[in-house]
Amino acid sequence: MFKIMIVEDDQTIAKLIAENIEKWNLKAYVIQHFEQVMTEFVHEKPDLVLMDINLPVFDGFYWNKKIRETSQTPIIFISSRNTNMDMVMAMNMGADDFVNKPFSMEVLLAKINALLRRTYNYQDSNANFLEHNGLKLNLQNGDAQINGQEIALSKNEYKLLQFMMRQHGKIISRDRLLRELWEDERFVDDNTLTVNVNRLRRKIEKAGLKNYIVTKVGQGYLLP
Structure with a gap:
């Protein structure tokens, strides 16, 4: 099961994303300590990161840079900062995608699954069937x-x-x-x-x- 790390300080949004991710048989891990994002990233070993830009302590660009120093784990920015400069900065710093707030949950989940497929040759079994x-x-x-x-x-x-x-x-x-x-x-x-x-x-x-x-x-x- 793929693990998605959610770095979002709005707990309502973070919880909503986590609930929807888990509906698709993906595991959600929500960051609680925003001064320890890199420590938790190393410990949890997520397969994909959802990263807000505006965060306590250090912003998402900072943590994106720290992650990219040691890992190529896919990163999707989710942010209300939707200027062209923010998007360009995110992509230039190694992010894989950018989703503007407010966003459609269906679009976000589609982007997550598409990125998992591209990165891990993951065949999304949820595309056609569920079995239990x-x-x-x-x-x-x-x-x-x-x-x-x-x-x-x-x-x-x-x-x-x-x-x-x-x-x-x-x-x-x-x-x-x-x-x-x-x-x-x-x-x-x-x-x-x-x-x-x-x-x-x-x-x-x-x-x-x-x-x-x-x-x-x-x-x-x-x-x-």
Whole structure:
């Protein structure tokens, strides 16, 4: 699993990036001590660095320079400083890409995966399929497959299963699932989530996988 080091002092943005990175089966490591970026880089050995420019103690250009003294690990700058000079400086100092804030999370993730592929000859298995415990989810047509048997999914069942598979091994709260499936969960009956989960569970069990989705009472759901 590739590790992405996030050097961003806005903890809200850093947490959001980390959550989205981990949905794609990548490991996120968020820097907490901004005077020790190089120390943590050496210790964690990330495969890619996301670097803000405006940071406490030393700016991102400084840490980019320090990293480039010893490593060619790919670096993507993420910054609200979007002048041509900032972009030119970043690239001239050895950065691999530059993303302006505010940015689209989908664009950032696409750039991360593209850079990982270029650098490590990484074939992104998430491009077409997700697999977990005998279930294979086709990300192109939205169908699931168990032991060669196709399972047709509704739009919500597909979105639900995809998100849960990316978070397998973690308990996912009902509130988080509501937020992921519907843009404004305030207008969605909580029972709607229960109905979708139960329908999905029955389809998976009918195809031969028992206890694929586990209910954690008072906590949410889990794909063990």
